Amino acid sequence: xxxxxxxxxxxxxxxxxxxxxxxxxxxxxxxxxxxxxxxxxxxxxxxxxxxxxxxxxxxxxxxxxxxxxxxxxxxxxxxxxxxxxxxxxxxxxxxxxxxxxxxxxxxxxxxxxxxxxxxxxxxxxxxxxxxxxxxxxxxxxxxxxxxxxxxxxxxxxxxxxxxxxxxxxxxxxxxxxxxxxxxxxxxxxxxxxxxxxxxxxxxxxxxxxxxxxxxxxxxxxxxxxxxxxxxxxxxxxxxxxxxxxxxxxxxxxxxxxxxxxxxxxxxxxxxxxxxxxxxxxxxxxxxxxxxxxxxxxxxxxxxxxxxxxxxxxxxxxxxxxxxxxxxxxxxxxxxxxxxxxxxxxx
Amino acid sequence: xxxxxxxxxxxxxxxxxxxxxxxxxxxxxxxxxxxxxxxxxxxxxxxxxxxxxxxxxxxxxxxxxxxxxxxxxxxxxxxxxxxxxxxxxxxxxxxxxxxxxxxxxxxxxxxxxxxxxxxxxxxxxxxxxxxxxxxxxxxxxxxxxxxxxxxxxxxxxxxxxxxxxxxxxxxxxxxxxxxxxxxxxxxxxxxxxxxxxxxxxxxxxxxxxxxxxxxxxxxxxxxxxxxxxxxxxxxxxxxxxxxxxxxxxxxxxxxxxxxxxxxxxxxxxxxxxxxxxxxxxxxxxxxxxxxxxxxxxxxxxxxxxxxxxxxxxxxxxxxxxxxxxxxxxxxxxxxxxxxxxxxxxx
Numbered sequence: 001x002x003x004x005x006x007x008x009x010x011x012x013x014x015x016x017x018x019x020x021x022x023x024x025x026x027x028x029x030x031x032x033x034x035x036x037x038x039x040x041x042x043x044x045x046x047x048x049x050x051x052x053x054x055x056x057x058x059x060x061x062x063x064x065x066x067x068x069x070x071x072x073x074x075x076x077x078x079x080x081x082x083x084x085x086x087x088x089x090x091x092x093x094x095x096x097x098x099x100x101x102x103x104x105x106x107x108x109x110x111x112x113x114x115x116x117x118x119x120x121x122x123x124x125x126x127x128x129x130x131x132x133x134x135x136x137x138x139x140x141x142x143x144x145x146x147x148x149x150x151x152x153x154x155x156x157x158x159x160x161x162x163x164x165x166x167x168x169x170x171x172x173x174x175x176x177x178x179x180x181x182x183x184x185x186x187x188x189x190x191x192x193x194x195x196x197x198x199x200x201x202x203x204x205x206x207x208x209x210x211x212x213x214x215x216x217x218x219x220x221x222x223x224x225x226x227x228x229x230x231x232x233x234x235x236x237x238x239x240x241x242x243x244x245x246x247x248x249x250x251x252x253x254x255x256x257x258x259x260x261x262x263x264x265x266x267x268x269x270x271x272x273x274x275x276x277x278x279x280x281x282x283x284x285x286x287x288x289x290x291x292x293x294x295x296x297x298x299x300x301x302x303x304x305x306x307x308x309x310x311x312x313x314x315x316x317x318x319x320x321x322x323x324x325x326x327x328x329x330x331x332x333x334x335x336x337x338x339x340x341x342x343x344x345x346x
Numbered sequence: 347x348x349x350x351x352x353x354x355x356x357x358x359x360x361x362x363x364x365x366x367x368x369x370x371x372x373x374x375x376x377x378x379x380x381x382x383x384x385x386x387x388x389x390x391x392x393x394x395x396x397x398x399x400x401x402x403x404x405x406x407x408x409x410x411x412x413x414x415x416x417x418x419x420x421x422x423x424x425x426x427x428x429x430x431x432x433x434x435x436x437x438x439x440x441x442x443x444x445x446x447x448x449x450x451x452x453x454x455x456x457x458x459x460x461x462x463x464x465x466x467x468x469x470x471x472x473x474x475x476x477x478x479x480x481x482x483x484x485x486x487x488x489x490x491x492x493x494x495x496x497x498x499x500x501x502x503x504x505x506x507x508x509x510x511x512x513x514x515x516x517x518x519x520x521x522x523x524x525x526x527x528x529x530x531x532x533x534x535x536x537x538x539x540x541x542x543x544x545x546x547x548x549x550x551x552x553x554x555x556x557x558x559x560x561x562x563x564x565x566x567x568x569x570x571x572x573x574x575x576x577x578x579x580x581x582x583x584x585x586x587x588x589x590x591x592x593x594x595x596x597x598x599x600x601x602x603x604x605x606x607x608x609x610x611x612x613x614x615x616x617x618x619x620x621x622x623x624x625x626x627x628x629x630x631x632x633x634x635x636x637x638x639x640x641x642x643x644x645x646x647x648x649x650x651x652x653x654x655x656x657x658x659x660x661x662x663x664x665x666x667x668x669x670x671x672x673x674x675x676x677x678x679x680x681x682x683x684x685x686x687x688x689x690x691x692x
Contacts, residue, residue: 038513040520103479107472126453126519129475130512133449136479137508140486144502151498156490162483166476167384173472174386 015065016336022070025083026090030069033091033142041134044127048102048119064114067341068093068201071334075205075219078323078330086205088146092158093201095139100165100197102132107173136162148208157207161200168192175259179282186264187228195227198341202226202334218322219334225319226338232312233342235260236305239296251292254299257281261311262304270302277302316342361411362682368416371429372436376415379437379488387480390473394448394465410460413687414439414547417680421551421565424669424676432551434492438504439547441485446511446543448478453519482508494554503553507546514538521605525628532610533574541573544687548572548680564668565680571665572684578658579688581606582651585642597638600645603627607657608650616648623648662688 034045046052053059069090076086104110105118106128112118120128139162143155171189175181202223206216237246238253238260253260259267259281267278277298287295299305319338323331380391392398399405415436422432450456451464452474458464466474485508489501517535521527548569552562583592584599584606599606605613609627613620623644633641645651665684669677 038509038516040516041512099479103475107475125471126515129449129453130516130519132479133445133482134509134512134516136482137505137512141502141505141509144498144505152490155501156487159483159487159490163384163480163487166387166480166483169472170384170386170476170480173476 016333016340018074018333018336019065019067019070019340022073022083022090023066025073026066026069026087026094029087029142030091030094033095033138036141037134037138040127041131044119044123044131045098045135047122048098048131050114050116054117054122065340066094067337068097068197070337071198071201071223072205074330074334074337075202076209077205078219078326078334079206079209079211079215080327081205081209081211085148085209088142088148089154089158089201089204089208092139092142093161093197093204095135095142096158096162096165096200097197099132099135099139100169102128102135104169107169143204143208146208148210150208150210154204154207157200157204161196164192164196166192168194168196179278181259181264183261183264183268186259186261190228190231190261191224194231195224198227198230199223214325218325221322222319222334222338225315225322226341229312229315229319229338229342232261232308232315235262236308236312239263239299240305250289251296254292254295255286262299262308265307266299266302266304269307270298270304273298273302312342362416362679362686364420364679364682365411365413365416365686368419368429368436369412371419372412372415372433372440375433375488376437376440379441379484382487383480383484386473387477390465390469390477391444391481393468394444394477396460396462400463400468411686412440413683414443414543416683417544417547417569418551420676420680420683421548422555423551424565424672424680425552425555425557425561426673427551427555427557431494431555434488434494435500435504435547435550435554438485438488439507439543439550441481441488442504442508442511442546443543445478445481445485446515448474448481450515453515489550489554492554494556496554496556500550500553503546503550507542510538510542512538514540514542525624527605527610529607529610529614532605532607536574536577536607537570540577541570544573544576545569560671564671567668568665568680568684571661571668572687575658575661575665575684575688578607578654578661581608582654582658585609585645586651596635597642600638600641601632608645608654610650611653612645612648612650615653616644616650619644619648658688 034042037045043056047054050061050064051058072090072093073083073086077083102119105113106120106125110118111121119131139158140155143158144151148154168189172193175189199220203216203220206219239251239262243250267274270277280295320335323334380388383391389402393400396407396410397404418436418439419429419432423429448465451459452466452471456464457467465477485504486501489504490497494500514535518539521535545566549562549566552565585597585608589596613624616623626641666681669680
């Protein structure tokens with residue numbers, strides 16, 4: 001059952017069948033929720049979610065993998081409830097995820113997402129702020145309207161999850177201005193930005209089902225560890241990934257001087273090599289490909305690559321072990337999605 | 347019991363004693379809620395709320411009138427519950443109000459609020475977006491943690507209120523680009539930006555108390571009408587207010603070409619004079635004070651000033667009438683706050 005980290009060059013695993021199945025269960029509810037937004041927020045959300053083009057014409061395509069809503073539905077199944085019990089949670093985590101994407105794209109100044117112009121790039125900053133705000137408020141409403149006897153703890157989980165996600169972004173913004181970020185701080189940031197919402201997604205279906213605390217906690221740990229494993233792998237690929245496979249320029253994270261997990265490990269645990277790396281990061285030179293290759297070699301020889309790879313594998317193991325008491329059917333599907341999430345960028 | 351609109355030059359009513367009393371009840375809970383935010387969001391919120399200076403040093407002063415939280419506490423009293431029942435609602439509406447101020451200041455590019463630099467002006471756009479987001483998520487949490495048997499409908503009211511507030515700002519942003527805004531559209535916008543949260547504030551305490559629908563509805567109507575009355579008076583003062591009293595430059599709303607309620611009435615109901623006004627608004631000339639005085643006279647002679655003044659009085663009457671079945675004590679205090687809100691800028 002234990003996953004091993006496959007080398008980046010290996011083909012990514014096939015999209016798990018459960019993703020398509022859960023998306024079919026969640027999409028109508030997500031569309032019904034978005035339909036409740038005011039006309040403008042609705043139109044912009046539909047574009048952002050990949051349902052329409054910028055003029056509002058419907059487009060084909062499925063608008064992303066919706067892994068978070070799949071986790072929420074499987075979470076209800078893991079607690080012995082029907083899939084429908086998890087659907088309001090699935091819609092809510094999808095809305096929170098997209099609220100954060102719309103706001104983050106603005107904050108980060110990113111003009112493209114999935115090869116399409118971002119919301120702020122098309123409609124301006126106020127539209128991006130307000131559409132994100134509306135999606136966040138709507139997410140709570142969907143859980144409150146679920147009719148579940150456990151709507152309060154589910155809504156509570158959603159809002160705590162949202163605040164951890166926001167905190168992760170707060171730290172990310174701050175770290176750009178700092179050159180003394182510790183490894184635990186960096187892990188906290190990644191835990192907020194990536195772990196929190198995957199953890200909340202994996203737990204919310206079980207909470208809506210009224211599952212016992214052990215089940216909820218096990219699913220939350222599973223999601224959290226999968227999130228951190230994904231981030232570690234993503235950070236490794238951001239430096240050493242094959243540009244043809246990742247779709248990002250080679251050494252993209254080094255070019256951006258990103259204080260990713262392997263880089264932070266190398267700086268803080270890599271002795272003299274780590275200090276040389278820290279000096280380069282503090283500098284201004286852009287660096288050609290030869291220079292970036294030299295810096296990537298510094299990260300590796302300071303132990304950053306090996307640590308991140310081993311740590312990702314360890315977290316996948318922890319994630320899978322957390323599910324030991326979950327019934328085999330949903331457990332296998334959750335693990336299938338976990339492996340897909342962790343390796344999808346490979 | 348019926349309020350009459352006092353002329354703008356008359357002194358504003360004294361601050362109702364109930365505002366101080368309810369603030370004393372709410373402040374510790376608001377501070378405890380803000381304490382739960384991450385360190386950065388907490389520090390920025392404390393500054394925005396007027397508790398600290400930009401370096402985090404405590405400052406004296408009371409950080410605003412907190413009329414929304416006073417309405418929420420009186421709302422519980424109006425339903426026959428103790429003040430404490432309304433406190434989580436009071437904290438939540440105060441957080442939603444301040445979430446919207448922090449985001450609106452950024453969207454509007456306003457660098458000052460209450461004679462202090464705004465959050466985005468001090469810490470940048472990402473900090474303003476994230477602090478607002480965190481306050482919004484926290485607001486829900488406070489209601490969900492209230493322990494009230496009616497937390498779900500209260501949280502539901504809060505999120506619907508928030509979405510109306512957001513919709514009001516969406517329309518406000520859009521109307522800047524349009525020259526065909528109708529009076530009903532303008533009222534919808536003002537209802538969202540000003541009516542929604544005062545309505546939600548006036549109702550949420552009663553919802554937390556489990557009051558019957560008639561009581562909740564009466565309080566919601568009261569808050570809504572007070573909000574629109576306030577906006578109408580504020581719009582009149584934005585054109586004809588005494589700069590020494592309002593603290594804003596004379597004709598400030600005309601200078602900004604703001605499509606306020608009296609201006610929209612004048613354009614859409616003022617015949618040839620309205621068309622002359624519309625042409626000026628569509629133009630580019632800044633206009634000296636003589637020119638602005640001429641435009642203000644156009645608004646007045648097209649009926650905008652008289653309509654807004656009469657409409658405000660009518661809405662105050664509707665607001666007060668809505669409270670007929672509320673016990674006399676809380677009713678008189680609600681009416682005292684309503685008169686204070688409507689006339690505070692005079």
